[in-house]
Amino acid sequence: MSVFTTVTAEDLGPFLKRYSIGSLLELKGIAAGITNTNYFVTTSHGRYVLTLFENLTADELPFYVNLMAHLANHGIAVAAPVANLADEYVDELNGRPTLLVQCVPGTVVDKPSAAQCFEVGEMLAQMHLAACSYRGEMKNPRGADWWNATAPCLFELMSAADAEQLRAELALQAEQCFDDLPRGVIHADLFRDNVLLNGDHVGGFIDFYYACNDVFLYDLAITLNDWCASESGDVNADRAKALLQGYQGVRVLQANEIAAWPVLLRAAALRFWVSRLYDFYKPAAGEMTFAKDPWHFQRIINAHAERQDFWL
Amino acid sequence: MSVFTTVTAEDLGPFLKRYSIGSLLELKGIAAGITNTNYFVTTSHGRYVLTLFENLTADELPFYVNLMAHLANHGIAVAAPVANLADEYVDELNGRPTLLVQCVPGTVVDKPSAAQCFEVGEMLAQMHLAACSYRGEMKNPRGADWWNATAPCLFELMSAADAEQLRAELALQAEQCFDDLPRGVIHADLFRDNVLLNGDHVGGFIDFYYACNDVFLYDLAITLNDWCASESGDVNADRAKALLQGYQGVRVLQANEIAAWPVLLRAAALRFWVSRLYDFYKPAAGEMTFAKDPWHFQRIINAHAERQDFWL
Structure with a gap:
């Protein structure tokens, strides 16, 4: 299971104040993935995925998150990162570097056509x-x-x-x-x-x-x-x-x-x-x-x- | 009506080749707005609005389009601009500066609650x-x-x-x-x-x-x-x-x-x-x-x- 670092609604309150995505409606751990902690975060504005990085450090993340933002800005179907009020994609929560991304629609398909x-x-x-x-x-x-x-x-x-x-x-x-x-x-x-x-x-x-x-x-x-x-x-x-x-x-x-x-x-x-x-x-x-x-x-x-x- | 500059599917083919948004499925003029020409552009990737600017010049546009992109990257509900392969939001079609944005969901409400x-x-x-x-x-x-x-x-x-x-x-x-x-x-x-x-x-x-x-x-x-x-x-x-x-x-x-x-x-x-x-x-x-x-x-x-x- 993929929740290695626990996040509570109380933890998330001050964190979300640093963003422009509305107020928390629901927080739910995601049981897929083997490296990082992932949560579905539903706010008054929409649905997001919050990742807490368990291995990668804040210094290592810009290549990946700026790439995701670049691709999203070009219309490529990727989960678009959300910047905080300090205009940074990488923030921090419970001692881990974090990234918030927009939810993308769809499911994993095991037997593709x-x-x-x-x-x-x-x-x-x-x-x-x-x-x-x-x-x-x-x-x-x-x-x-x-x-x-x-x-x-x-x-x-x-x-x-x-x-x-x-x-x-x-x-x-x-x-x-x-x-x-x-x-x-x-x-x-x-x-x-x-x-x-x-x-x-x-x-x-x-x-x-x-x-x-x-x-x-x-x-x-x-x-x-x-x-x-x-x-x-x-x-x-x-x-x-x-x-x-x-x-x-x-x-x-x-x-x-x-x-x-x-x-x-x-x-x-x-x-x-x-x-x-x-x-x-x-x-x-x-x-x-x-x-x-x-x-x-x-x-x-x-x-x-x-x-x-x-x-x- | 708001189509001042006509765009055909033939015009749009080479234009879309400069983007990463798939191939054209449908092109439809939008009859709202009194300043610019607007079309709904539906491609294999999704639905977009193409604006041809009738008054603003390409030099005047960066303040507005970079602002829209900035707000979209922060999770504000705006139509996110789509960059072309040259990494520019503003392109050109039929002699007009253009902007492609993602469609946003919803309708105009005349009598809001x-x-x-x-x-x-x-x-x-x-x-x-x-x-x-x-x-x-x-x-x-x-x-x-x-x-x-x-x-x-x-x-x-x-x-x-x-x-x-x-x-x-x-x-x-x-x-x-x-x-x-x-x-x-x-x-x-x-x-x-x-x-x-x-x-x-x-x-x-x-x-x-x-x-x-x-x-x-x-x-x-x-x-x-x-x-x-x-x-x-x-x-x-x-x-x-x-x-x-x-x-x-x-x-x-x-x-x-x-x-x-x-x-x-x-x-x-x-x-x-x-x-x-x-x-x-x-x-x-x-x-x-x-x-x-x-x-x-x-x-x-x-x-x-x-x-x-x-x-x-």
């Missing part, structure tokens, strides 16, 4: 273009440097065959050079549970706390690996084609992107294979959550390695 | 506070300098009795000094037709093109004179009390504001008496609209002059 994948692809491309005028910079904290540094402590804990395959995947990616591919700000974690869908429409992309500067196509690959793959690692061709069509209706892929696409799909799976292996073998002290299945992403890599058609 | 007046008062106070961190500056284009310069050309066109009363009102206002009253950015034209109400809630304040830096209480007086007065100039005490209670729930009036309130109510009526007299006696060449009744505001001044109770 091709039409929904099309809309997600379109909004992702629009987000990539709208973020081109964003001035913040953030290195990918889960890029090649990270996985090359993290994997060695995992090899001895894995089966010999898995360790061999992981070494081979790392070596394959180390041979690549993506420097010429179009890049900019990416979401980097656009799984189904980070998108609220309102019917077929994108109500909002949420959880931008892995956003960073990297290759656009890598973001599309991360998205496809989650939105279009089944539990067995198999990719549904209709959904994959729809996602790519939605994306390319806004931003057409270049020749060098099409050439890099098969290996970027594997890179996008590798990143989550390694992070899930790490969470599985090296759980943080006191962590109570169930680690997600790392081998799901190994199966996706296997499926991509055997593939002839990449839906382009 | 006391509950609705309360909500408008509360949002107005929240707007005054949220705009304190806005850095733009704009002199009131319809302040005392303007009415003192404009009235002389009207005297000879009015009845002798009306001209005498107008001279006396101008003299009364010239004796006042409001320099010590709290001031900041005001809407300055918050009539019923510039507020969309969604049930009892404020869906959005619109039409910020008279916004300027002036005395907060003057804004409240303009609002009261329209929201709470009948055709005879009489003020409904329930609605006036509700408006003031809503406002003071957010920002309590100071002693010097309470002292200035009766004469500011007359100043707020004088401003519209003079502008409507001017529109009536000196219509712009080729103007086809019917001038609004100037004497309505004379009746409001008379009612305020005779009043004992100012609902405080």
Whole structure:
């Protein structure tokens, strides 16, 4: 559950006085999310989500919250941050840095349709273009440097065959050079549970706390690996084609992107294979959550390695 | 009618390519408003209003559009401007500077209830506070300098009795000094037709093109004179009390504001008496609209002059 820091209506009274969003009607903890504390805050003006950051510090937040505000100002479906009377998005409550955002309409969809994948692809491309005028910079904290540094402590804990395959995947990616591919700000974690869908429409992309500067196509690959793959690692061709069509209706892929696409799909799976292996073998002290299945992403890599058609 | 510059779906195609709001589904002229051209633009992402400015130039717009964006970012119910891919709110179409804003929910209410007046008062106070961190500056284009310069050309066109009363009102206002009253950015034209109400809630304040830096209480007086007065100039005490209670729930009036309130109510009526007299006696060449009744505001001044109770 995701309420790590308790907030009462009494705590919220003076906090809301620093905003222009009316008076409190209802306060309700949100039981999703595993990193931060989240509450629904309903006021006389509307419905908001209040996040108390449990790990990120106030210094680290501007890249993410200014990005969300930038995207909202460009009409991208994201939860728009609300500034306080001091004209700051980040405030503080009960010893934690906080962010208030407008509620976005919609729900998480576990089994998306091709039409929904099309809309997600379109909004992702629009987000990539709208973020081109964003001035913040953030290195990918889960890029090649990270996985090359993290994997060695995992090899001895894995089966010999898995360790061999992981070494081979790392070596394959180390041979690549993506420097010429179009890049900019990416979401980097656009799984189904980070998108609220309102019917077929994108109500909002949420959880931008892995956003960073990297290759656009890598973001599309991360998205496809989650939105279009089944539990067995198999990719549904209709959904994959729809996602790519939605994306390319806004931003057409270049020749060098099409050439890099098969290996970027594997890179996008590798990143989550390694992070899930790490969470599985090296759980943080006191962590109570169930680690997600790392081998799901190994199966996706296997499926991509055997593939002839990449839906382009 | 308010479509002075025609926009076709063909015109809009390349224009929308400069935004991140999806593709055009419907385009429809809006028949309200007398200054600018307005269209409803429905895209695959949502519903927007496109304004083509017929008088204001691109140089004059940043104060207003940045103010609207600032207020939207603070959770004030206003139509949020949408930035284009060049990160500009003001674009251009068919030779006119343009602004795209998100649609706000609600409709114009001709006969507001006391509950609705309360909500408008509360949002107005929240707007005054949220705009304190806005850095733009704009002199009131319809302040005392303007009415003192404009009235002389009207005297000879009015009845002798009306001209005498107008001279006396101008003299009364010239004796006042409001320099010590709290001031900041005001809407300055918050009539019923510039507020969309969604049930009892404020869906959005619109039409910020008279916004300027002036005395907060003057804004409240303009609002009261329209929201709470009948055709005879009489003020409904329930609605006036509700408006003031809503406002003071957010920002309590100071002693010097309470002292200035009766004469500011007359100043707020004088401003519209003079502008409507001017529109009536000196219509712009080729103007086809019917001038609004100037004497309505004379009746409001008379009612305020005779009043004992100012609902405080």
